Amino acid sequence: MRKKSSKRFANMPNPLGLESAEDGLLGGRVDWRQLARSFFDAPPEQVARALLGKILVRRNGGERLAGRIVETEAYLGEHDPAAHAASGRTARNAVLYGPPGHAYVYSIYGLHYCINVSCLPEGIPGCVLLRALEPLEGMDAMRRNRGFSASAAIRQLASGPGKLCQAFGITRAADNDLDLTGADSSLGFVEDGFQGGDIRVTPRIGIRKATDLPLRFFLAGHACVSAAGRK
């Protein structure tokens, strides 16, 4: 059974040549070429852009979850009023000052988790927030983690930063400060050669400060971009 892709999404390159599972999705296949620490040893705005199209992978024993990143935000250093590093180093944000490529997980609104990747060399804070991804592997486990039925649409599984963490079972207790570039880490990034199509840039979502800075990046027209700001 073939599904046609949506008109909006028709021009999105799909180098793998695979059929999308649902309208507005890319589909794809997960290869193992893990991103190295040097990838993250760079300014957040550069890493945020470069992470679009890369794949987040979680290994849970025999189970593997994977999804293509479609939406990110850059958070800068102490000069960025919206960043957690804005008022200097604290116990909570210490990971931001550590080596690049580590997970900074925090809880928000007492209800959800958000995951960031630390950037820049040790001692210099900065990170990229993972806001949304397109599930590629382990959709059934993601549905379970999200409390959805087996027929729930792929696009609802990880189309927001809190949803993404819930789908992947990411928590502060288990995953904060995890080295995402480690060969044995349960969480990491891989790349499969996909070069993101049309990248859109807007101000960041859900913040009160520095609302004018264009630091949010997403794949234009992708169905899994968070509902808070598809435009």
Added chain:
DNA sequence: ATAAGGATGACCT
């Protein structure tokens, strides 16, 4: 539109 709900940091004593 709004409720849910907890950790954190700022700012006091």
Added chain:
DNA sequence: GGTCATCCTTATA
């Protein structure tokens, strides 16, 4: 020490 406003959100109506 204590209090209080804030917060990189989501699922409901």
